[in-house]
Amino acid sequence: MTTELLIAAGSIDQIRSYAGAGANAVLIGDSRFGARLPGSIAEADLKEAVACAHDLGARAYIAAGKLLRNHELPALPGYLRAAAEAGADAVTFGDPAVWMAVRDAAPAMAMHWNVEMTGTNSAAAAFWSRRGVSRAVLARELNGEEIADFKRSGTIEVQVQVHGMTNIYHSQRNLLQSYMDYLGREASLVDLGPSEGRFLIEAERPDERLPVYEDDNGTHVMSADDICLLEALPELLEAGVDSLYIEPLLKSEAYNVAAIRSYRRAIDAWHRDPGAYEFDEEWLAPIRALQDPGRELSFGFLYKEQVY
Amino acid sequence: MNGTAVHAAEAAAGNGRRYRLDRPELLAPAGNLEKLKFAVHYGADAVYIGGQSYGLRSNADNFSFEEMREGVEFAARYGAKVFVATNIYAHQEDLPGIADYLKQLEAAGIAAIITADPAIVETAMQHAPGLEVHLSTQQSTMNWQAVRFWKEVGLPRVVLARETSMEEIREIKSHVDLELEVFIHGAMCSSVSGRCVLSNHFTDRDSNRGGCCQSCRWKYDLHQEQGPIGDPGDNMFTMGSKDLCMIRHIPDLIEAGVDSFKIEGRMKSIHYVASVVGAYRQAIDAYMADPAGYELQPAWEEEIGKAANRPLNTGFFYSTPGASEHIYEPEEKPAPYDFAAIVREYDPATGIAVVEQRSPFRPGTEVEFVGPGGRSFKQVAGPLSDTDGAAVDVARHPLQLIRIRTVEPVAPLDMMRKKIGSV
Numbered sequence: 251m252t253t254e255l256l257i258a259a260g261s262i263d264q265i266r267s268y269a270g271a272g273a274n275a276v277l278i279g280d281s282r283f284g285a286r287l288p289g290s291i292a293e294a295d296l297k298e299a300v301a302c303a304h305d306l307g308a309r310a311y312i313a314a315g316k317l318l319r320n321h322e323l324p325a326l327p328g329y330l331r332a333a334a335e336a337g338a339d340a341v342t343f344g345d346p347a348v349w350m351a352v353r354d355a356a357p358a359m360a361m362h363w364n365v366e367m368t369g370t371n372s373a374a375a376a377f378w379s380r381r382g383v384s385r386a387v388l389a390r391e392l393n394g395e396e397i398a399d400f401k402r403s404g405t406i407e408v409q410v411q412v413h414g415m416t417n418i419y420h421s422q423r424n425l426l427q428s429y430m431d432y433l434g435r436e437a438s439l440v441d442l443g444p445s446e447g448r449f450l451i452e453a454e455r456p457d458e459r460l461p462v463y464e465d466d467n468g469t470h471v472m473s474a475d476d477i478c479l480l481e482a483l484p485e486l487l488e489a490g491v492d493s494l495y496i497e498p499l500l501k502s503e504a505y506n507v508a509a510i511r512s513y514r515r516a517i518d519a520w521h522r523d524p525g526a527y528e529f530d531e532e533w534l535a536p537i538r539a540l541q542d543p544g545r546e547l548s549f550g551f552l553y554k555e556q557v558y
Numbered sequence: 559m560n561g562t563a564v565h566a567a568e569a570a571a572g573n574g575r576r577y578r579l580d581r582p583e584l585l586a587p588a589g590n591l592e593k594l595k596f597a598v599h600y601g602a603d604a605v606y607i608g609g610q611s612y613g614l615r616s617n618a619d620n621f622s623f624e625e626m627r628e629g630v631e632f633a634a635r636y637g638a639k640v641f642v643a644t645n646i647y648a649h650q651e652d653l654p655g656i657a658d659y660l661k662q663l664e665a666a667g668i669a670a671i672i673t674a675d676p677a678i679v680e681t682a683m684q685h686a687p688g689l690e691v692h693l694s695t696q697q698s699t700m701n702w703q704a705v706r707f708w709k710e711v712g713l714p715r716v717v718l719a720r721e722t723s724m725e726e727i728r729e730i731k732s733h734v735d736l737e738l739e740v741f742i743h744g745a746m747c748s749s750v751s752g753r754c755v756l757s758n759h760f761t762d763r764d765s766n767r768g769g770c771c772q773s774c775r776w777k778y779d780l781h782q783e784q785g786p787i788g789d790p791g792d793n794m795f796t797m798g799s800k801d802l803c804m805i806r807h808i809p810d811l812i813e814a815g816v817d818s819f820k821i822e823g824r825m826k827s828i829h830y831v832a833s834v835v836g837a838y839r840q841a842i843d844a845y846m847a848d849p850a851g852y853e854l855q856p857a858w859e860e861e862i863g864k865a866a867n868r869p870l871n872t873g874f875f876y877s878t879p880g881a882s883e884h885i886y887e888p889e890e891k892p893a894p895y896d897f898a899a900i901v902r903e904y905d906p907a908t909g910i911a912v913v914e915q916r917s918p919f920r921p922g923t924e925v926e927f928v929g930p931g932g933r934s935f936k937q938v939a940g941p942l943s944d945t946d947g948a949a950v951d952v953a954r955h956p957l958q959l960i961r962i963r964t965v966e967p968v969a970p971l972d973m974m975r976k977k978i979g980s981v
């Protein structure tokens with residue numbers, strides 16, 4: 251099977267344009283169970299959304315990766331059954347409550363384990379693999395060697411983010427609202443959401459803009475740079491990474507389409523003949539052309555050594 | 559007791575294994591062996607410490623296995639237990655040593671590990687079955703289905719997320735018979751635990767392996783497209799949260815079914831740990847002795863305030879924290895009292911104590927002696943002498959042993975404190 255190219259989609263139109271541009275799979279859902287999605291696809295629309303993806307040859311995964319509270323549990327079984335009836339190909343989870351609900355309400359559904367920055371080793375993935383989980387989503391803070399070792403050491407599929415911003419801080423506190431209140435501003439009248447373009451600048455790092463927004467799930471701070479592993483793809487493909495994820499959050503649809511096309515070309519070229527594969531600068535140009543000049547494209551943690 | 563708690567207790571009693579502890583446990587941090595001794599002496603039922611590996615406080619002067627054995631032995635004399643925090647999220651390179659390390663903890667007499675990574679959970683269950691595995695708050699567990707999951711895995715205890723409200727704790731307890739531990743006092747991540755990699759991004763230090771440099775407390779400018787929010791003179795944005803303090807709400811916590819009350823602060827001083835533990839010990843004991851007649855004593859809060867002077871709040875227990883629960887202004891003022899000495903010996907025949915100096919004092923300094931259980935009295939220091947009997951004008955050397963007459967009996971490990979800045 252060729253390596254999967256995956257992206258989150260916030261509407262049926264986006265499913266259409268992303269699958270049309272070459273994504274093999276889309277991640278969809280709503281903010282009741284998923285966090286930091288580019289848009290909501292309601293439970294009632296899941297059938298149409300999944301069918302749309304399938305018609306275009308793409309798989310559809312349901313995002314249910316949030317950490318849940320008691321009051322959010324009752325709606326979960328019905329949602330999972332609706333996803334199963336719609337024909338969804340897998341559900342991503344982080345909270346064990348979702349694993350419990352899948353077991354009871356949709357036992358045939360495939361499960362992907364995504365605990366964001368805490369998915370850091372293959373033994374933890376094996377714990378879930380023994381419980382029927384088929385894929386681990388790796389922390390973005392792992393380097394290339396760790397990714398390769400993770401894949402080598404397990405039998406589970408691995409998914410790695412190759413492009414876009416990453417969440418670097420998530421709080422259930424309403425930090426923007428609180429600060430506005432502290433300053434005496436009428437925060438209740440202001441939209442604090444992702445479309446408002448707010449960002450933080452740390453006092454010692456004037457060149458780094460960290461996008462920040464608030465929604466039903468709390469406050470989210472995002473990375474100042476965008477990961478772009480296009481040039482490093484052979485490393486990931488040789489390591490056997492099963493799915494490459496593009497994060498579309500806070501980007502235009504045109505940008506995301508350009509990113510999908512570029513990665514599609516690179517992945518296909520590699521699979522045609524890994525030995526003859528050569529990186530083509532042309533693949534990067536469309537992304538660069540649409541890249542926010544205030545945000546650097548970087549290799550993320552791929553070549554980093556962290557201390558502690 | 560309210561209805562939910564009664565229900566939980568009955569449910570727990572009915573199914574063979576009782577997960578609910580007979581009386582809630584007071585669980586204190588111990589950054590080193592000496593702090594362990596003070597925490598236990600001042601009333602902790604259990605302490606948690608860090609070993610040389612796999613813990614999130616890589617800077618604290620963590621315990622060797624030898625020190626662990628000594629700590630376990632000391633704690634056992636009080637009927638107290640020692641837990642070890644192995645609460646990192648391991649990377650590939652950390653995996654090979656885990657089993658050996660856990661076996662050594664087991665051999666040292668450690669009662670439980672506090673752990674979040676499923677890799678460590680499973681390794682402990684397979685290779686060190688004598689260790690209880692407590693699920694760390696780093697897993698951010700805040701619903702009853704997730705607690706049920708970990709019970710099925712076989713764990714006896716879950717430390718809930720700091721975001722869990724009192725109402726949610728009650729609900730969890732009524733759905734699942736499992737020991738629940740919650741943080742009741744100390745500093746907190748403002749993020750969901752484990753879900754912050756600010757330090758990784760700013761400094762290449764891995765916060766989920768102990769490298770956090772508290773970047774949430776740094777200063778940030780908040781901008782929107784038109785420019786900065788806030789005027790030049792305004793305090794800047796931060797993500798820092800004020801410390802948690804639940805001393806006023808002990809009955810609520812006990813009635814909600816909380817089994818273990820956890821105090822944060824492995825980096826904190828002896829003075830702090832002993833004072834905070836002492837205060838909560840008294841509150842819990844007072845409630846357990848007579849729930850109906852329980853009254854909050856101002857002295858408990860004062861006791862906490864003498865060792866630290868940081869603004870406190872009740873976190874997520876009663877509502878989502880807002881503006882007044884966050885730190886926008888310089889927060890830490892010096893504590894009003896200094897730790898002056900530890901009592902090492904006391905001779906009731908002569909009324910003379912030998913104390914070990916922790917900060918300078920002299921004849922004429924106003925001092926306060928404090929012991930476990932809220933025992934305390936004030937006096938003015940009289941003549942001082944060293945252990946050879948030579949007069950001392952100022953006790954100025956750290957760890958110096960000084961003889962002092964006390965107006966009431968004292969006991970080893972009592973603390974002597976003085977007003978800040980006074981000598």
Ligand code: SF4
Pocket residue numbers: 746747748749754755756757765770771772773774775
């Ligand atoms: S920076 Fe703050 S929120 Fe993040 S891990 Fe450190 S203490 Fe917790």
